[in-house]
Amino acid sequence: xxxxxxxxxxxxxxxxxxxxxxxxxxxxxxxxxxxxxxxxxxxxxxxxxxxxxxxxxxxxxxxxxxxxxxxxxxxxxxxxxxxxxxxxxxxxxxxxxxxxxxxxxxxxxxxxxxxxxxxxxxxxxxxxxxxxxxx
Amino acid sequence: xxxxxxxxxxxxxxxxxxxxxxxxxxxxxxxxxxxxxxxxxxxxxxxxxxxxxxxxxxxxxxxxxxxxxxxxxxxxxxxxxxxxxxxxxxxxxxxxxxxxxxxxxxxxxxxxxxxxxxxxxxxxxxxxxxxxxxxxxxxxxxxxxxxxxxxxxxxxxxxxxxxxxxxxxxxxxxxxxxxxxxxxxxxxxxxxxxxxxxxxxxxxxxxxxxxxxxxxxxxxxxxxxxxxxxxxxxxxxxxxxxxxxxxxxxxxxxxxxxxxxxxxxxxxxxxxxxxxxxxxxxxxxxxxxxxxxxxxxxxxxxxxxxxxxxxxxxxxxxxxx
Numbered sequence: 080x081x082x083x084x085x086x087x088x089x090x091x092x093x094x095x096x097x098x099x100x101x102x103x104x105x106x107x108x109x110x111x112x113x114x115x116x117x118x119x120x121x122x123x124x125x126x127x128x129x130x131x132x133x134x135x136x137x138x139x140x141x142x143x144x145x146x147x148x149x150x151x152x153x154x155x156x157x158x159x160x161x162x163x164x165x166x167x168x169x170x171x172x173x174x175x176x177x178x179x180x181x182x183x184x185x186x187x188x189x190x191x192x193x194x195x196x197x198x199x200x201x202x203x204x205x206x207x208x209x210x211x212x213x214x
Numbered sequence: 215x216x217x218x219x220x221x222x223x224x225x226x227x228x229x230x231x232x233x234x235x236x237x238x239x240x241x242x243x244x245x246x247x248x249x250x251x252x253x254x255x256x257x258x259x260x261x262x263x264x265x266x267x268x269x270x271x272x273x274x275x276x277x278x279x280x281x282x283x284x285x286x287x288x289x290x291x292x293x294x295x296x297x298x299x300x301x302x303x304x305x306x307x308x309x310x311x312x313x314x315x316x317x318x319x320x321x322x323x324x325x326x327x328x329x330x331x332x333x334x335x336x337x338x339x340x341x342x343x344x345x346x347x348x349x350x351x352x353x354x355x356x357x358x359x360x361x362x363x364x365x366x367x368x369x370x371x372x373x374x375x376x377x378x379x380x381x382x383x384x385x386x387x388x389x390x391x392x393x394x395x396x397x398x399x400x401x402x403x404x405x406x407x408x409x410x411x412x413x414x415x416x417x418x419x420x421x422x423x424x425x426x427x428x429x430x431x432x433x434x435x436x437x438x439x440x441x442x443x444x445x446x447x448x449x450x451x452x453x454x455x456x457x458x459x460x461x462x463x464x465x466x467x468x469x470x471x472x473x474x475x476x477x478x479x480x481x482x483x484x485x486x487x488x489x490x491x492x493x494x495x496x497x498x499x500x501x502x503x504x505x506x507x508x509x510x511x512x513x514x515x516x517x518x519x520x521x522x523x524x525x526x527x528x529x530x531x532x533x534x535x
Contacts, residue, residue, distance in 0.1 A: 087246055088310060088332070113310035118332050121314045134316060137327055139238040168235075 089212050091142045091173075092134045094122040096155045104176060105146035108204055112144075115205040128162035135168055141212045142192075147176035153185065160190045171211035175199065226257050229354045234327065237354045241329050244346035251346050258353040265357035266466050267348060269377030269402075274364050276383045277409040279318035280449040281458075282362050288459050289358065290325045297327040297356035299347055301340065301363040301373075304332040315362065327356055341489040344373055345482070358462075376482045378475060379404045379465045381458075384423070386415030400426060403442050404465050407458055411446035420444055440468060502532050 093109055095102060102124055109119045120138045122131065131143060145159060156174055163170060174186060175195035183194045192211035195204060219239055220228070228236035243254045272278050282298055289296045300315035313330035322328060329347065333340050344361060351359050363373055382403040408419050423444050431441060443461045447454035469475035510527060513519035 087242075088334075109312050113305060113312050114308045116308045116310040118304075118311045118313060118330075120316060120330050121312055122320075123314075123317050125320075130320065133324065136235045137238050137329055138313075138316075139235075139242040 089117045089142065089208065090120060090138060090140045091117055091144050091208060091212075092120045092122060092131060092138060092140045093144045093146070094126040094131050094134075095124050095146050096126055096128070096131075096159065097149070097151060098125065099147065099149040099151065100124060101148040102146070104148065105144075108144065108146065108175065111201045111204050112208060114201075115209075117208065128159055131159065132162050132166045132168070135163075135170055136166070140170060142171050142173060142208055144173045144175065144208065147174060147178065150177070152176070152178055153182055156186050156191055157189045171214065173207055173211055175204070222253060222257060226254075226261075226353070229350065230261060232355065237327065237350060238329070240350045241347050244350055245331065245334075245343045247343060251343070255346055255349060258349045261353035262349065263352055263355060263357070265348075265352040265359050266379070267377045268358050268360045268462060269373060269380045270360055270362045270383060271364070271373075271380070272383030272385075272409075276385050277449050278362050278383050279315040281383060281407060281409055281447060281455075282315075282360055283319040283322060284449050284452050284455045285360070285459065285462075286319070286322055286326045288455055290322070294358065295325055295327075295356050296358055296360060297329070297351040297354075298360045298362060299329050299331055299344065299351070301331045301333060301344075301361070303364065304334050306335060309335060327351065327354075341372060342486070342493065345376075345486045372485065376485050378469060378478055379462055381405050381407060381462065383407045383409050384419055385410045386413045386419050400430070404440075405442045405458075405461050406444045407447045407454075408444060409447050409449055411454060412448045412451075416446065420446065498532060499528075502528055506531060 091112060093105055093112075095105055105121075105123070109121050112119050120134055120140060122134055134140065135143060143159065143163070145155070147155065152174060156172070159172055163172065171192035172190070173193045173195065174191050176197075178186070178194050178196050180196065183196070186194050192214070193207040195207055199207075219225070220236070222243075225236045225240055229240055240254060240258075243250045245251075270278050270282055279300065282300075286296045286298060298315075298319070300313070302311055302313045302315060304311040311332035311334075313332060316328055316330050319326075319328050331340075331343070331347070348359055348361070361373060361377060380402045382400075382405070384406060385408065406423055408416055408423070410416070427441055427444075443464075445454055445458045445461050447458055449455070469478065507528065510519065510524040514521045514524050
């Protein structure tokens with residue numbers, strides 16, 4: 080008497096690292112992803128790579144989304160990637176926020192799955208996360 | 215989405231050794247339901263250690279997550295390894311959810327385990343996945359295990375009543391405290407916490423609860439002759455938390471002293487069995503309706519058949535298989 084279970088929703092951890100307090104964007108993205116049927120483990124402000132790793136571990140997350148508005152992406156993006164690698168977590172990292180076009184390739188070369196700049200639409204955001212998880 | 219994952223027996227071995235990532239992956243299996251969850255249940259049932267399960271419920275905004283975070287920190291300080299399963303509702307429109315309870319638990323160190331769970335909409339699903347998740351956390355050595363829900367629906371109230379200890383959180387300014395009674399929460403409560411006790415109206419909430427408890431005592435409705443204690447708490451500053459810990463420990467001792475723990479556990483098993491059977495039955499009913507229901511529905515619509523006869527015919531088909 081097995082009940083057929085539909086595919087479970089994508090689970091994504093959303094966070095802002097360090098002291099960057101601009102959290103309007105991350106709250107909007109949380110709503111966008113929820114409305115697309117995903118489960119958002121919302122960590123919000125003042126997270127560290129340790130707290131994010133702990134969340135990925137305990138929540139068995141499919142992806143990590145970082146919101147960055149403080150020009151720290153070239154430091155913090157790779158720092159998050161290193162932390163994921165050290166924890167042996169094969170989980171894609173999506174970064175969104177104020178990211179200059181000139182820096183996007185550097186982030187992708189470092190291993191960031193997708194970079195979403197200002198002007199990314201709701202569809203772009205959903206497609207980015209789905210694409211990163213299903214890759 | 216499927217990431218490379220270890221086979222079940224290996225995950226279980228790692229989980230009971232304290233490997234947190236494996237615990238996380240087992241909880242995903244528990245939440246998925248179906249035959250994966252059943253295989254997991256079989257694997258962890260013999261590994262039960264008897265952790266104390268505390269259900270924490272109350273209206274949204276009552277401060278449950280903040281309070282639970284304080285309780286967990288206090289338990290960690292006294293050498294416990296608590297786990298929290300924090301349940302948030304899924305959107306009925308999209309099926310997604312924003313799981314925000316973890317935000318309140320930022321200060322919890324590596325000893326505690328926090329899992330955010332969405333209700334995922336389908337009836338009874340949560341009522342099956344929670345017991346499976348509790349078994350995983352128990353096998354992995356976490357104790358106590360706190361299940362935090364918003365106590366507005368029957369499923370959430372049932373989950374709370376299925377714990378060893380049910381703690382109901384109320385706050386001043388939530389309107390008539392008797393509202394808690396209407397949701398059935400009063401009957402399941404083994405203890406009350408009045409959170410935000412620094413706010414005006416806290417003493418009134420306490421008085422309203424005391425009055426209701428007096429009434430339960432008079433009418434003989436008290437569960438096993440024990441009056442649930444009321445603890446005043448201010449979770450933001452941590453006042454009342456140690457008193458609450460003591461109240462919860464006293465209830466645990468009461469359960470052991472009276473043999474009530476065993477009664478509760480058997481009730482939990484009965485509740486889970488009922489939900490398993492109901493889920494399987496409702497799936498069969500849906501399947502039967504899909505196969506042979508359409509002409510019967512047309513006949514009822516046309517006034518040619520009574521809906522009672524339509525039901526009887528379908529029931530005969532269901533039971534003849």
